[in-house]
Amino acid sequence: MEIDADIxxxxxxxxxxxxxxxxxxxxxxxxSLKTPLIGLVIGGAGYLINTSGMxxxxxLFRILLDFVSLITPFWIWLFARRLFEREIxxxxxFFLPVLYLVGWATAHTxxxxxxxxFYLIHITSLILVIDLIYVALSGLGDDLxxxxxxxxxxxxxxxxxxxxxxxxxxxxxxxxxxPFVVQVTxxxxxxxxxxxxxxxxxxxDPELLVVTDSEKSFRSVKQDLSPSETVLHEKLQIAMMxxxxxxxxxSIKKLAEHLGTPEHRLRALINQKLGHxxxxxxxxxxxxxxxxxxxxxxxxxxxxxLTIAMDLGYNSLAPFNRAFRAETGKTPSDFRKSAIDQN
Numbered sequence: 001m002e003i004d005a006d007i008x009x010x011x012x013x014x015x016x017x018x019x020x021x022x023x024x025x026x027x028x029x030x031x032s033l034k035t036p037l038i039g040l041v042i043g044g045a046g047y048l049i050n051t052s053g054m055x056x057x058x059x060l061f062r063i064l065l066d067f068v069s070l071i072t073p074f075w076i077w078l079f080a081r082r083l084f085e086r087e088i089x090x091x092x093x094f095f096l097p098v099l100y101l102v103g104w105a106t107a108h109t110x111x112x113x114x115x116x117x118f119y120l121i122h123i124t125s126l127i128l129v130i131d132l133i134y135v136a137l138s139g140l141g142d143d144l145x146x147x148x149x150x151x152x153x154x155x156x157x158x159x160x161x162x163x164x165x166x167x168x169x170x171x172x173x174x175x176x177x178x179p180f181v182v183q184v185t186x187x188x189x190x191x192x193x194x195x196x197x198x199x200x201x202x203x204x205d206p207e208l209l210v211v212t213d214s215e216k217s218f219r220s221v222k223q224d225l226s227p228s229e230t231v232l233h234e235k236l237q238i239a240m241m242x243x244x245x246x247x248x249x250x251s252i253k254k255l256a257e258h259l260g261t262p263e264h265r266l267r268a269l270i271n272q273k274l275g276h277x278x279x280x281x282x283x284x285x286x287x288x289x290x291x292x293x294x295x296x297x298x299x300x301x302x303x304x305x306l307t308i309a310m311d312l313g314y315n316s317l318a319p320f321n322r323a324f325r326a327e328t329g330k331t332p333s334d335f336r337k338s339a340i341d342q343n
Contacts, residue, residue: 006184010048013191017045020198036079043072044190067104073125073163074100080132080155084139099124122171129164132156141251142279144271158196162189225273232269235259245286246313252279287312288327295332296339305332
């Protein structure tokens with residue numbers, strides 16, 4: 001009876017994964033999200049089959065399926081990073097799959113039990129889970145997309161409970177002879193994670209999965225503003241002209257308090273009417289615009305870039321450099337050099 005319950009949950013998970021896979025392949029989700037989602041769904045189904053105990057351990061199919069299931073945390077991490085619009089260095093995207101491949105190959109050719117390959121894969125996966133949780137929760141206040149804020153809260157809980165939980169368990173107790181209750185709990189959490197992905201995908205939200213900030217023009221205002229939104233927009237414009245965006249540590253909550261409006265109304269205006277998905281991108285439009293003016297000013301040629309960054313509300317040079325490059329495609333120093341040379 002215990003085995004039947006475990007198998008039923010696993011079959012339900014594999015079935016749900018199959019439906020999601022069809023939706024993903026046929027859907028209009030942008031490719032940067034579609035690829036890791038497909039990897040996540042296939043990896044989750046592969047893990048359910050691989051750990052079911054029904055396959056022979058030394059067959060080629062089982063060995064390949066082992067790799068497909070082991071790399072699942074990478075796909076979950078990559079999907080979350082791209083969904084939350086957090087930049088990833090190219091070398092990291094190359095290095096991580098190689099690291100998994102080395103760990104998998106080592107585990108099947110050299111290791112006996114929980115050896116080097118086992119711990120290499122588990123530690124790498126655990127680091128990715130921790131990074132996913134940090135990225136999701138640290139950007140919660142800045143995110144203006146309502147459904148994505150929901151995902152930022154519940155995705156870390158599910159991934160932390162399932163992926164993080166089983167990784168820690170296996171590193172402590174190994175992956176041989178796992179108690180039935182742990183198997184069922186793990187399979188159930190994977191099933192819930194797949195259903196959670198389904199809730200996101202069953203109704204494809206263009207703003208969440210299709211449209212990006214680059215597809216919307218900065219400060220473009222839709223024409224269907226209500227009277228209250230028109231008044232709020234005017235207040236917001238006045239605040240920006242007065243340089244409110246230069247305030248260090250400015251959050252949407254503080255700006256809403258300054259404007260005397262509920263935070264949810266200001267979020268809706270900036271996101272749904274002005275076309276910004278993150279509050280930081282809204283601020284950066286003003287901050288980088290002023291930075292360009294200062295960097296192109298010949299009378300300010302000796303003003304340190306750090307000073308400009310601090311005057312515009314940045315706490316350090318690194319976030320200013322990233323924001324400036326994202327807006328202009330150049331570093332501040334390169335922009336200053338080309339601007340001064342042209343004048």
